[in-house]
Amino acid sequence: MTPGRALVCLPTYEERDNLEPILRAILEAAPSVEVLVIDDNSPDGTGRLADAFAAREPRVHVLHRAGKEGLGRAYLAGFAWALERGYDLVLEMDADFSHDPRYLPALLARAADADLVLGSRYVPGGGTVNWGLGRKLISRGGSLYARTILGVRVRDLTGGFKCFRREVLEAIDLPSVECSGYAFQIELTYRAIRRGFRVAEIPIVFADRRVGQSKMSRRIVLEAIRKVWAIRFSAFARSEARPGLPPAV
Ligand SMILES: Nc1nc2c(ncn2[C@@H]2O[C@H](COP(=O)(O)OP(=O)(O)O[C@H]3O[C@H](CO)[C@@H](O)[C@H](O)[C@@H]3O)[C@@H](O)[C@H]2O)c(=O)[nH]1
Numbered sequence: 001m002t003p004g005r006a007l008v009c010l011p012t013y014e015e016r017d018n019l020e021p022i023l024r025a026i027l028e029a030a031p032s033v034e035v036l037v038i039d040d041n042s043p044d045g046t047g048r049l050a051d052a053f054a055a056r057e058p059r060v061h062v063l064h065r066a067g068k069e070g071l072g073r074a075y076l077a078g079f080a081w082a083l084e085r086g087y088d089l090v091l092e093m094d095a096d097f098s099h100d101p102r103y104l105p106a107l108l109a110r111a112a113d114a115d116l117v118l119g120s121r122y123v124p125g126g127g128t129v130n131w132g133l134g135r136k137l138i139s140r141g142g143s144l145y146a147r148t149i150l151g152v153r154v155r156d157l158t159g160g161f162k163c164f165r166r167e168v169l170e171a172i173d174l175p176s177v178e179c180s181g182y183a184f185q186i187e188l189t190y191r192a193i194r195r196g197f198r199v200a201e202i203p204i205v206f207a208d209r210r211v212g213q214s215k216m217s218r219r220i221v222l223e224a225i226r227k228v229w230a231i232r233f234s235a236f237a238r239s240e241a242r243p244g245l246p247p248a249v
Pocket residue numbers: 010011012013014015038039040068069070071074093094095096098139158159160161181182185209213214215216
């Protein structure tokens with residue numbers, strides 16, 4: 001059962017071929033959720049397709065942004081939209097089917113007794129398919145690197161399929177979030193842990209996209225490597241510190 005109103009934030013950049021199938025799959029897997037498509041003026045017309053879908057389906061909303069500013073900025077705009085409208089649960093999800101909508105009910109259910117639920121590739125039952133060795137190494141190594149430097153127990157720090165209780169987003173000072181890409185995911189989860197929120201991981205299998213292109217780049221990987229240190233020694237890490245970090249469950 002869904003505890004309260006839930007909104008799936010779905011950032012899109014050039015996802016024309018994925019958009020309608022993913023919206024239909026989300027609404028079929030979790031009929032109680034609403035979806036906010038956050039489109040950065042995709043040149044392929046994804047935003048217009050989203051408008052046409054939303055005109056037929058009241059559970060779908062569209063937020064248009066002027067241009068491509070990266071995944072992190074798109075999510076921050078979506079979170080502000082969700083908080084203003086009073087949603088209780090706010091989810092992050094990719095639009096390219098790498099996050100299978102069939103996990104939505106489990107993410108929502110787990111939020112009954114956790115403040116932030118992470119879809120995790122690195123707990124028993126989780127995994128990745130269709131990934132080359134290079135991406136596997138970057139992802140595994142990246143999570144291990146960030147876990148070690150930040151001193152947290154969460155297994156999958158870079159994943160982007162997650163469910164926040166609204167209190168978490170309210171407590172994180174969203175305008176001060178700096179990172180984008182992988183580092184954005186690390187920063188949000190770390191901030192939630194520092195604030196003492198309960199973080200849970202549920203297993204997901206992440207399938208690489210079948211259609212379209214990943215927007216992740218070498219620059220975003222390098223940003224993450226550098227930014228983990230900035231996150232570790234940031235003002236929020238000091239000011240929000242608790243005596244002994246809560247265990248990630
Ligand atoms: N609005 C908007 N959406 C964007 C942008 N860049 C990417 N997106 C959208 O964000 C989703 C993920 O983009 P990808 O480029 O496919 O990301 P990825 O490399 O597969 O990264 C995913 O996995 C990482 C961990 O392995 C995650 O860290 C990351 O958040 C994401 O979930 C897709 O729906 C894509 O259209 C942008 O600048 N603006």
